[in-house]
Amino acid sequence: MEGLVLLGQGIVHFLTPWSLFNVAWATLLGVTIGILPGLTATMGVALLVTLTYKMAPDQAILTLMCVYLGAIYGGSRTAILLNIPGTPANAAAALDGHPLAQQGKAGLAMGLATTSSTLGTMVGIFFLAIIAPLLSEAALKFGSYEFFWLALFGVVISGQMTGSDTPLKGYIAGILGLLVAMVGMETLHAHQRFTFGIAALGGGIDLIPAMVGAFGLAEILSTMKRKVTGHVAPVNDRVIPTLREIFQYWRTIIRSGIIGTFIGIIPGVGEDVGSWSSYAAAKRASKHPEEFGKGSQEGLIAAETGDNAVVSAAMIPTLTLALPGSAAAAVLIAAMLIHGVRPGPMLMVENAPFLYQIVAMLLLATIANLIFGLSLTKLFIKVLVVPRERLMAVIYILCVVGSFAITQRMFDVYVMLVFGAVGFLMREMKYPMAPLVLGIVLGDLLDLNLRRGLALTQGDPSPFFTRPISAVICLIIMATILMSIPPVGKRVRGLFGRKGAEQPSSP
């Protein structure tokens, strides 16, 4: 009951002209970012942190949340009309969205994508409102031992699930991220590590410049590598779907929403995995699996419900454990810290209304998505044909501003350049970025809690393995690593007598 009151207060809190104005422009900007191939949700949120720097904390987070959700939704437009995913999260949507557009049902495809995005977000919001307070309460019992394992779990599971080529590359990206977090002054004994006499490294490497580089400059380089011209499919049919067209797939919507929520809760496993997993599950359960990839409305609904559910659900570990549920959520954590909001188990104790304000933000953002998505079709099609050469030049300048503005040192701009170049090379060699980001965010948590735990027990590591929650997380980590070894994974799957699901690997 108290939760409902807080939720009501959260919604009322944002029903002001200024908040609604911020919701409108930020959602439009987010959708535009999502539509433009080469601009991802994470990049948009990272660049926008600078612009919201001087705003009030609630308005700043509201703006960033609208951009995040808008971008994930907007990418479906590009997937449907151009067959190019606007963001990696929309790759699965292109499989059926574009064939639908080619069949002259582009309007219907966009309408279904819009409504299923909204429903996906709603499912995620439902679970966020229910699970987050419970998890937050449970997390109050966590000590250094549990937090060490949770940090390690985040990096390992993210590496395992996002390494498209081999999990090994996911693990390597995670370790590299953790190593980046080791640079600078450590928090237990205030000793400077790996600074090599460079004073600017004393404070460590900030997340925002690193993210702007890895998701901004690296994305510019990937986009500019070759000129891609796509033919925009014409939109001649109605955009607003009928209720029957949507709700005949209610099972798919609920299933995909739950899968998306589950993926969102797992740290560092983002919208793309949520989308592919929902798509694969829908294909397995469908009465017409043969239609998948050829313009299946069910496939499109599954993909778009799944990825949008991830956005809301990613807030569950982000807010309650300070473990980012996705790469964009990692930037949100940095933004929250900049604005004096400390996510983690103490959030419900120190600032309980904030959790419900996040729920309200997502609700407003998804309503804005629905309204704009169903009404501004022609405007968004115009955005699709903006030449990327002209756009990317301006984006680079925004990357420079974005990395400089927070701490106002050119060193951060150089960090952005290095992360951009290295991030681009890593992407080209199929190293996932999410574990890298997670490593940077969780490095300090992992390091501090391991050594603090050992200090508490005078060097005895047994509580790390004997405390019940620690033991469970430790076992999950071990199982995850073992399962990523091909012969072991094959045998275990064989034991359950099921063939490996033919799930397309995420790009």
Add this chain to the structure above:
Amino acid sequence: MPDNSDATEEGVRARADLLTALVLVALGLAVVYLSWTMPRLEARHIHPATIPGLVPLFLGIGLTCCGGLLLWRSWRIKAPGGWQSLFGLLRTRETLRIGVVLGLALIHTLVLVGLIPFWAAAMLFIFAFIMIFETWLNEEPAEPLKSLCWALAIAVVGGGGIYLVFERIFLVRLP
């Protein structure tokens, strides 16, 4: 044809992985060495299990192991002509395009910023970027006059707009 290009791409990636794995193993060993030789703060009587080099040491070992496994994995993949294809990538138009973006970015950030006002550096960068990619590196027939007009307009609006929005409206300091 697509199968052939897939095989080439796989070969190139296997050889690129091999090179990367060597770098990762070297980096991992360097981290292990630096962590091992990191001060253990004995003078401050800290517990030996809480030394600053502990986690980096584990990470260094982890990186070396993962790098080693990647080395073994990519070594086993047969990729005839993989090395030629990999080094052949350096001479492609794609590499040239990436090099130009990076070159322009470095000139803007390391040379122009600080030398001239930020808005002017931004305008110059945007103008040069658009002109180069719409004329010299354009894969379709170029329209220099049209590109010139667009480049000038976007440089002025983009460079000036960023300056106005960030520094004047949102009061964010620019480089």
